[in-house]
Amino acid sequence: MKKIAILMTALLVLIACTAFYGCDPADTSSTAAESKPVSEAVSEAVSEPDDVSAEESDPAPVIAEPTETVDKSLTRTNIALNCSYTAPENNRADGWDDDGIKLTDGVINETDGGQTTWFGFTGSGINSIVLDLGEEVSGICEFELYIAYGTWGISAPVSVCYYISDDGETWTAITEEILSSDVEPIYSVTDSWSINNYLLSFDSGFTARYIKYDITSDGHVWVDAPSAYIYE
Numbered sequence: 001m002k003k004i005a006i007l008m009t010a011l012l013v014l015i016a017c018t019a020f021y022g023c024d025p026a027d028t029s030s031t032a033a034e035s036k037p038v039s040e041a042v043s044e045a046v047s048e049p050d051d052v053s054a055e056e057s058d059p060a061p062v063i064a065e066p067t068e069t070v071d072k073s074l075t076r077t078n079i080a081l082n083c084s085y086t087a088p089e090n091n092r093a094d095g096w097d098d099d100g101i102k103l104t105d106g107v108i109n110e111t112d113g114g115q116t117t118w119f120g121f122t123g124s125g126i127n128s129i130v131l132d133l134g135e136e137v138s139g140i141c142e143f144e145l146y147i148a149y150g151t152w153g154i155s156a157p158v159s160v161c162y163y164i165s166d167d168g169e170t171w172t173a174i175t176e177e178i179l180s181s182d183v184e185p186i187y188s189v190t191d192s193w194s195i196n197n198y199l200l201s202f203d204s205g206f207t208a209r210y211i212k213y214d215i216t217s218d219g220h221v222w223v224d225a226p227s228a229y230i231y232e
Helices: 002-021 038-045
Strands: 076-078 084-086 119-149 159-165 194-197 200-231
Touching: 119 159
Parallel strands: none
Antiparallel strands: 076 200, 084 119, 119 194, 119 200, 159 200
């Protein structure tokens, strides 16, 4: 009787285990044992987002549109003449350093970069000259900058770009960068000096107090006469 009772107990345990787990009790890989929390299952069911770690390209600069009427039959006036400015740091310690005057004194040597009327500096990347006109001026329709290169190991810069501002802090480009490779020299002698004039001329005008000349280079730069013109 004792053996029959033991057998009956074992049979009942087997039936109960099968009903509860839906598997062989000796099978340790039961569904219940391997089931995951609902949050994990949902997480795995949701597809991973696309990789967004790729670097986004820099947005194109906003280009200002001239809107003011200009009458070019009137007298052309350089409003940058004798105005104050900031320039790249003097780092040559010679006669071509900036003295705070030479860039807007109106003296331009268009054939000889060897004269100390030019401002020479050394700097890679973007270096800026900023003119302060003293007050907002309307009808500015021409901008220019002179660059000398071709000897003494001095090359033309990579590019030049012009910006305007009302407060000297927020800048708006008036053109895309001007590549030196696209500029025809106004003066050039083989194995000697070449002079570029980065001139921009518009049929309509801008209003600004500050004008910024960004020069992108990878070495020595010889620059003079950052200018801006109105007709009055």
